[in-house]
Amino acid sequence: MLTMSLNWALGSGTGGLAAGTPRAGRALTVKRRLRERRRLRAAAPDGIPPMLAQSRLPSLLFLLPRLRSLAPGLAMSSATGTVTVQQPLNYRAGARVQPADGGQLEEVFEPATGRVLCKVPCSGEKEVDLAVQSAKAAFKIWSQMSGMERCRVMLEAARIIREQREEIATMETINNGKSIFEARVDIDISWQCLEYYAGLAGSLAGEHIQLPGGSFGYTRREPLGVCVGIGAWNYPFQIACWKSGPALACGNAMVFKPSPFTPISVVRLAEIFTEAGVPKGLFNVVQGGAATGQLLCQHPDVAKISFTGSVPTGMKIMEMAAKGIKPVTLELGGKSPLIIFSDADLENAVKGALMANFLTQGEVCCNGTRVFVERKILDTFTKEVVKRTQKIKIGDPLLEDTRMGALINRPHLNRVQGFIKQAKEQGAVVLCGGDLYVPDDPKLKNGYYMRPCVLGNCKDDMTCVKEEIFGPVMAILPFDTEEEVVERANATKFGLAGGVFTRDIQKAHRVVAALKAGMCFINNYNVSPVELPFGGYKSSGFGRENGRAAIEYYSQLKTVCVEMGDVESVF
Numbered sequence: 310m311l312t313m314s315l316n317w318a319l320g321s322g323t324g325g326l327a328a329g330t331p332r333a334g335r336a337l338t339v340k341r342r343l344r345e346r347r348r349l350r351a352a353a354p355d356g357i358p359p360m361l362a363q364s365r366l367p368s369l370l371f372l373l374p375r376l377r378s379l380a381p382g383l384a385m386s387s388a389t390g391t392v393t394v395q396q397p398l399n400y401r402a403g404a405r406v407q408p409a410d411g412g413q414l415e416e417v418f419e420p421a422t423g424r425v426l427c428k429v430p431c432s433g434e435k436e437v438d439l440a441v442q443s444a445k446a447a448f449k450i451w452s453q454m455s456g457m458e459r460c461r462v463m464l465e466a467a468r469i470i471r472e473q474r475e476e477i478a479t480m481e482t483i484n485n486g487k488s489i490f491e492a493r494v495d496i497d498i499s500w501q502c503l504e505y506y507a508g509l510a511g512s513l514a515g516e517h518i519q520l521p522g523g524s525f526g527y528t529r530r531e532p533l534g535v536c537v538g539i540g541a542w543n544y545p546f547q548i549a550c551w552k553s554g555p556a557l558a559c560g561n562a563m564v565f566k567p568s569p570f571t572p573i574s575v576v577r578l579a580e581i582f583t584e585a586g587v588p589k590g591l592f593n594v595v596q597g598g599a600a601t602g603q604l605l606c607q608h609p610d611v612a613k614i615s616f617t618g619s620v621p622t623g624m625k626i627m628e629m630a631a632k633g634i635k636p637v638t639l640e641l642g643g644k645s646p647l648i649i650f651s652d653a654d655l656e657n658a659v660k661g662a663l664m665a666n667f668l669t670q671g672e673v674c675c676n677g678t679r680v681f682v683e684r685k686i687l688d689t690f691t692k693e694v695v696k697r698t699q700k701i702k703i704g705d706p707l708l709e710d711t712r713m714g715a716l717i718n719r720p721h722l723n724r725v726q727g728f729i730k731q732a733k734e735q736g737a738v739v740l741c742g743g744d745l746y747v748p749d750d751p752k753l754k755n756g757y758y759m760r761p762c763v764l765g766n767c768k769d770d771m772t773c774v775k776e777e778i779f780g781p782v783m784a785i786l787p788f789d790t791e792e793e794v795v796e797r798a799n800a801t802k803f804g805l806a807g808g809v810f811t812r813d814i815q816k817a818h819r820v821v822a823a824l825k826a827g828m829c830f831i832n833n834y835n836v837s838p839v840e841l842p843f844g845g846y847k848s849s850g851f852g853r854e855n856g857r858a859a860i861e862y863y864s865q866l867k868t869v870c871v872e873m874g875d876v877e878s879v880f
């Protein structure tokens with residue numbers, strides 16, 4: 310059941326309360342918020358949720374069909390196939406705007422049904438520049454605030470996200486196709502990320518260093534300026550939080566460009582930041598694909614680029630950043646190994662393999678898609694994995710019991726199917742799934758569904774074992790010794806993640822120490838506490854998101870040398 314709660318629209322629809330100054334944001338007390346809600350309720354024409362009645366409210370995203378029949382907070386059976394996005398999806402200077410020079414229109418799909426949700430104009434040079442200038446102006450205010458002041462605003466943003474979890478998760482599900490069950494987890498990780506960096510904001514500090522004769526030096530951790538965030542489509546809201554959390558905590562401003570496939574939820578984040586009290590323009594959203602991304606990367610007033618996406622695009626981003634001597638964070642693709650030793654707890658290992666492969670329809674950068682299984686347990690493990698994979702409930706992503714929704718779009722679904730076809734041609738055996746799935750519900754018949762696939766008889770040199778498929782396709786590979794499996798696990802251009810299942814704690818640590826990957830798991834996979842740094846080795850990129858480590862990538866160190874005596878000149 311999908312509930313359109315009041316929070317959805319009231320979130321940022323504070324009708325003037327969400328003024329652009331930090332002071333105004335801090336003044337948004339619970340009492341005032343409640344008062345405002347009462348006022349809006351009273352103002353609404355009969356039967357229409359106040360948020361829908363207030364067309365000026367910036368947070369109104371979805372215009373529901375037959376909205377006059379909906380009472381505030383009324384539950385609907387399902388919104389799949391009913392939603393249309395009406396409002397502008399650019400965000401600048403604290404408000405939704407149409408791009409100043411909106412060019413080509415990009416169709417945005419609902420993966421569950423194949424319907425067009427909206428058409429979004431791609432931002433051109435003028436709009437990109439306006440967004441950067443807006444961020445520059447807000448940076449002047451935000452960067453001068455103390456860490457504790459920034460902390461309070463960010464905590465408020467985290468609180469609003471938590472309050473609106475259901476609505477944001479629903480939006481994410483409708484635009485991405487992942488199950489509502491997972492989308493809720495994504496939103497939880499998102500607010501936790503902002504909370505975590507809010508906590509760090511107040512403690513960002515340099516050091517004091519004593520020098521001879523009472524002189525001393527100190528370092529200041531300073532923001533970089535206007536940071537650009539460019540996101541992939543698999544975790545739209547979460548990626549925006551993973552980038553804006555540390556960026557804003559350090560005192561930076563941001564212009565964010567989501568993937569043109571998933572342009573919707575990040576605008577909600579922008580509204581939430583405004584409601585929480587960031588200066589207007591601190592977090593802006595531009596829309597579009599490669600051309601808009603290039604304009605951002607090449608803009609002279611941009612100080613840093615944080616990119617999440619594929620390796621080929623990452624290379625282009627790095628080239629553009631090099632021309633401007635701009636620091637970059639690159640969160641790129643992977644083909645990660647998951648090693649199951651015969652002494653592992655089988656139940657946990659099987660669950661771990663499913664977690665490592667089938668979240669978000671397998672569209673996860675750090676997935677452990679090369680599952681190396683010690684030969685002694687190959688048959689038992691494979692049988693159990695196949696059995697559980699076949700039980701995964703596929704279908705309408707907004708239904709509570711769905712665990713696998715729809716892939717992002719038709720071309721991507723075809724691409725994944727192409728990998729499976731090629732795998733078979735190269736000698737792999739499909740142990741289950743891999744075919745298209747057509748749900749019974751007629752409204753879902755044009756959605757992008759497939760059955761999760763387990764491939765057996767795989768060899769290290771097959772395409773399905775070497776290339777990132779970014780779909781629900783697990784390749785099982787037998788091994789005999791620890792030395793052999795470590796060498797094979799590392800024989801890849803990627804190095805994002807890796808995992809080991811064993812009861813032997815020494816072996817576990819020895820193996821992860823030998824893995825050339827940035828994010829390693831022992832006896833679990835794909836959990837992501839925000840306290841832990843996340844990022845890749847080798848072609849999977851560099852820089853880190855999450856954890857204290859991310860602060861390094863959104864700040865710069867200034868050293869100040871203080872002379873307490875006289876100048877000793879050599880001249």
Ligand SMILES: NC(=O)c1ccc[n+]([C@@H]2O[C@H](COP(=O)([O-])OP(=O)(O)OC[C@H]3O[C@@H](n4cnc5c(N)ncnc54)[C@H](O)[C@@H]3O)[C@@H](O)[C@H]2O)c1
Nearest residue numbers: 540541542567568598599602603618619622640641642674
């Ligand atoms: N390491 C991570 O944290 C992480 C997380 C999620 C996804 N990914 C990776 O992302 C890929 C899937 O995402 P995708 O298909 O959106 O990737 P992509 O590289 O096609 O696009 C990513 C983003 O870059 C933009 N873009 C494309 N060309 C550009 C250019 N020339 N200049 C500037 N921007 C440009 C896109 O519009 C999009 O916003 C997979 O390889 C996956 O592994 C990595």
Ligand SMILES: C[N+](C)(C)CCCC=O
Nearest residue numbers: 544673674675835836837
């Ligand atoms: C939250 N996960 C599952 C660790 C995914 C991180 C982002 C990678 O695509």
